[in-house]
Amino acid sequence: MIEFQLDPASGVATYLQLVQQVHQGLRLGVLEPGEQLPTAQQVVGKLAINPNTVLKAYRDLEREGLVRARPGMGTFVVQTLPGRDEVALARFLSQMTKLLHAARAAGLGHDDIEAIYRTATRNAFAEGVA
Amino acid sequence: MTVVLETGGLGKQYGRRWALHDCTLSIPAEKVVGLVGPNGAGKTTLLHLAVGLLSPTTGTITVLGDAPASGRTQLGKIGFVAQDTPTYARLSITQHLHMGAWLNPNWDSELAAQRVDQLGLDPKQRAGSLSGGQRAQLALTLAIAKQPELLLLDEPVASLDPLARREFLQSLMEVVAEHGVSVVLSSHLVSDLERVCDYLIVLDASHVQLAGEVSELLASHHRLSGPRRDPATLPPTQHVIEQSHTDKQSTLLVRTDEPIHDPAWNVTPVTLEDLVLAYMSQSRDNQAVGRSTLGLVP
Amino acid sequence: MIRFAALQFRNQAAVAFGALAVVAIVLAVTGPHLVNLYDTTVLTCGVHHDCSAATTALTDTDGPIQVFLAFLLLAVPALIGMFWGAPLVAHEFEAGTFRLAWTQGVTRTGWLAVKLGVGALASVVVTGLLSLMVTWWSSPIDTVSANHFDPLLFGARDLTPVGYAAFAFVLGACAGLVIRRTVPAMFTALAGFVAVRYVVNSWVRPHLMAPLHRYLVINASSPLNMGETPAGFQVTATTRGVLPGDWVYSNQIVDKAGHAPTTAFLDRACPLGHASAQVNAQTCATNLAAKFHLLVTYQPASRYWDLQWYETAVFFGVAAILAGLCFLWIPRPS
Numbered sequence: 182m183i184e185f186q187l188d189p190a191s192g193v194a195t196y197l198q199l200v201q202q203v204h205q206g207l208r209l210g211v212l213e214p215g216e217q218l219p220t221a222q223q224v225v226g227k228l229a230i231n232p233n234t235v236l237k238a239y240r241d242l243e244r245e246g247l248v249r250a251r252p253g254m255g256t257f258v259v260q261t262l263p264g265r266d267e268v269a270l271a272r273f274l275s276q277m278t279k280l281l282h283a284a285r286a287a288g289l290g291h292d293d294i295e296a297i298y299r300t301a302t303r304n305a306f307a308e309g310v311a
Numbered sequence: 312m313t314v315v316l317e318t319g320g321l322g323k324q325y326g327r328r329w330a331l332h333d334c335t336l337s338i339p340a341e342k343v344v345g346l347v348g349p350n351g352a353g354k355t356t357l358l359h360l361a362v363g364l365l366s367p368t369t370g371t372i373t374v375l376g377d378a379p380a381s382g383r384t385q386l387g388k389i390g391f392v393a394q395d396t397p398t399y400a401r402l403s404i405t406q407h408l409h410m411g412a413w414l415n416p417n418w419d420s421e422l423a424a425q426r427v428d429q430l431g432l433d434p435k436q437r438a439g440s441l442s443g444g445q446r447a448q449l450a451l452t453l454a455i456a457k458q459p460e461l462l463l464l465d466e467p468v469a470s471l472d473p474l475a476r477r478e479f480l481q482s483l484m485e486v487v488a489e490h491g492v493s494v495v496l497s498s499h500l501v502s503d504l505e506r507v508c509d510y511l512i513v514l515d516a517s518h519v520q521l522a523g524e525v526s527e528l529l530a531s532h533h534r535l536s537g538p539r540r541d542p543a544t545l546p547p548t549q550h551v552i553e554q555s556h557t558d559k560q561s562t563l564l565v566r567t568d569e570p571i572h573d574p575a576w577n578v579t580p581v582t583l584e585d586l587v588l589a590y591m592s593q594s595r596d597n598q599a600v601g602r603s604t605l606g607l608v609p
Numbered sequence: 610m611i612r613f614a615a616l617q618f619r620n621q622a623a624v625a626f627g628a629l630a631v632v633a634i635v636l637a638v639t640g641p642h643l644v645n646l647y648d649t650t651v652l653t654c655g656v657h658h659d660c661s662a663a664t665t666a667l668t669d670t671d672g673p674i675q676v677f678l679a680f681l682l683l684a685v686p687a688l689i690g691m692f693w694g695a696p697l698v699a700h701e702f703e704a705g706t707f708r709l710a711w712t713q714g715v716t717r718t719g720w721l722a723v724k725l726g727v728g729a730l731a732s733v734v735v736t737g738l739l740s741l742m743v744t745w746w747s748s749p750i751d752t753v754s755a756n757h758f759d760p761l762l763f764g765a766r767d768l769t770p771v772g773y774a775a776f777a778f779v780l781g782a783c784a785g786l787v788i789r790r791t792v793p794a795m796f797t798a799l800a801g802f803v804a805v806r807y808v809v810n811s812w813v814r815p816h817l818m819a820p821l822h823r824y825l826v827i828n829a830s831s832p833l834n835m836g837e838t839p840a841g842f843q844v845t846a847t848t849r850g851v852l853p854g855d856w857v858y859s860n861q862i863v864d865k866a867g868h869a870p871t872t873a874f875l876d877r878a879c880p881l882g883h884a885s886a887q888v889n890a891q892t893c894a895t896n897l898a899a900k901f902h903l904l905v906t907y908q909p910a911s912r913y914w915d916l917q918w919y920e921t922a923v924f925f926g927v928a929a930i931l932a933g934l935c936f937l938w939i940p941r942p943s
Binding site: 192222225226229230 | 343477481482483484487488489506507509580
Binding site: 362363364366380382383384386387389390391393395397398399400401402406409410411413414415416417450453457 | 716
């Protein structure tokens with residue numbers, strides 16, 4: 182069974198961290214369809230977080246179609262993540278690598294590149310806060 | 312949605328000093344409520360009013376629909392752990408459980424025995440020789456085995472070491488997950504409560520400074536940083552809670568339900584701790600203003 | 610709540626019953642000897658003409674135990690008030706456990722009522738047993754001394770200690786409730802108990818029942834005191850030897866109208882002319898007897914049990930009133 186971790190300093194909402202860890206588990210093959218997710222009671226007994234957080238995460242996952250709650254039995258993985266587009270991933274990786282080489286050649290250090298990456302990521306995924 | 316604790320203009324006065332003043336709250340059920348504030352802010356007063364250990368000077372308070380401590384039934388529906396977790400030092404754990412069974416209508420002896428077992432406590436040990444963390448767990452067991460609808464905990468982890476603190480909160484959250492009980496727990500450190508509460512009340516200087524669901528509070532408060540700006544020039548829908556300025560830069564903590572369109576601002580989310588500190592410092596500023604209008608030195 | 614109150618009380622009860630057992634053993638061992646002595650020497654003293662010697666021998670037996678028992682019955686109710694009553698509620702305030710007790714499924718009134726009830730019952734039982742044992746042990750001596758109304762003895766026999774104990778317990782508990790600290794409550798209970806006992810002893814007990822009056826003839830064996838006082842020559846009657854076994858309040862020399870003899874009359878009737886004091890006394894008595902007699906105010910011995918019941922009732926009544934005040938005082942939720 183998957184064991185959740187919590188990074189309180191990451192700035193990411195707790196329920197999102199749980200969702201992301203389930204995604205990660207599915208991606209890495211740690212979680213497979215048919216497997217049971219820990220109950221809210223088990224999760225909070227270890228992480229000391231509000232049970233509603235766990236329930237919210239599981240509801241989100243259920244809405245994504247990845248898990249289903251069976252009353253009286255628990256929450257089970259029903260489907261793995263949609264297939265990864267390996268071609269797109271490879272293309273993006275090579276583009277990214279070229280960009281990074283260029284940045285380094287221009288004299289940018291690790292922290293500059295990190296800051297630029299974060300700003301670009303945030304802008305690309307921003308919702309509603311302009 | 313049902314309301315577990317409702318107050319209207321609640322106040323408690325001692326001589327000239329108001330320990331709690333003009334407190335109006337409506338706490339929904341099935342939440343873990345964090346009651347935060349510095350020492351002397353009125354947290355213990357509010358909790359003691361809720362369990363009937365104090366009676367109000369003004370205003371009203373109802374708990375689970377009834378006046379506090381209004382009879383055996385109502386007392387049996389509320390679990391309370393006072394500050395410093397009082398226990399009978401010369402009675403053993405088993406004898407405390409007997410007390411619970413004899414004095415409470417809805418006592419679940421199996422649950423109590425199970426918890427004591429799970430916690431690794433020796434039932435024959437006297438409460439006086441337990442560690443702080445163990446006493447806190449015993450007090451929590453006594454409160455939980457009553458099968459209450461509402462748990463009120465006054466600074467339950469304040470004097471516990473980090474491990475005992477974590478274990479207590481783990482225990483408490485397991486109980487919430489299993490039984491769906493509403494919880495109000497107070498602390499003077501928001502870091503104790505951040506992980507567990509989904510409803511926040513900030514008390515400072517005997518007044519309620521902030522109250523609401525954590526998710527809504529976090530969504531409606533933002534930190535804005537950008538070039539120096541007079542807060543009066545902000546749109547009226549943005550309420551400034553806290554501000555600091557250098558000669559070139561302003562940082563504001565604002566509350567707003569509208570999106571922030573001004574591109575000059577760098578908008579970052581706030582943490583619960585930021586929120587609590589901002590509202591507490593706002594309260595101090597208000598007090599200082601109040602004092603200076605009275606002609607007192609701020 | 611009854612079971613819990615008993616649980617909280619178990620240590621104090623154990624100490625009390627342990628001490629009681631020790632006292633019981635001591636009295637059981639030494640008691641029969643007194644009964645035996647009474648049966649063999651005092652009952653038959655008329656035959657041997659040594660009554661005075663026999664009674665003195667009996668009343669002098671086991672002197673230290675007698676003193677100890679008198680002290681015990683004086684002290685036990687006070688100790689109950691201090692060590693059972695005062696901590697009953699005060700300790701809960703000091704330890705903060707009232708915040709645990711008052712948030713359980715019992716009302717505050719019920720909580721106090723049971724704690725008071727259990728403790729008062731224990732106080733009554735322990736003191737009752739003690740009094741029973743001491744009264745039994747002392748009965749040969751008491752029969753011989755026949756001074757049941759002696760201030761030290763009346764409150765150390767039969768019923769009265771039970772009333773004292775109940776009162777002391779409730780007094781201690783109320784002091785603890787009001788003061789909220791055990792040690793000051795203990796001293797308040799002690800002081801209050803001593804004060805009330807003194808007041809009842811001196812001013813209430815004599816008025817529990819209206820005393821009777823009797824006239825006695827003045828003769829040579831009347832207990833008269835003659836002497837010079839700052840107010841002039843006085844002749845007064847003492848209560849020594851008057852109506853033995855009864856509780857004599859006072860003994861006065863009065864005429865048929867109720868007036869005392871004037872100084873002038875006394876100067877004439879009781880000159881101290883003769884060398885022998887006995888002759889002077891005889892003369893005085895004879896002269897007084899012509900116009901005066903002795904007015905004795907007293908309670909007869911037959912009223913002993915009535916007075917025991919009345920005094921015990923007074924203390925139970927005060928205890929009940931105090932308990933009522935306790936219930937009014939206890940802070941109620943709104």
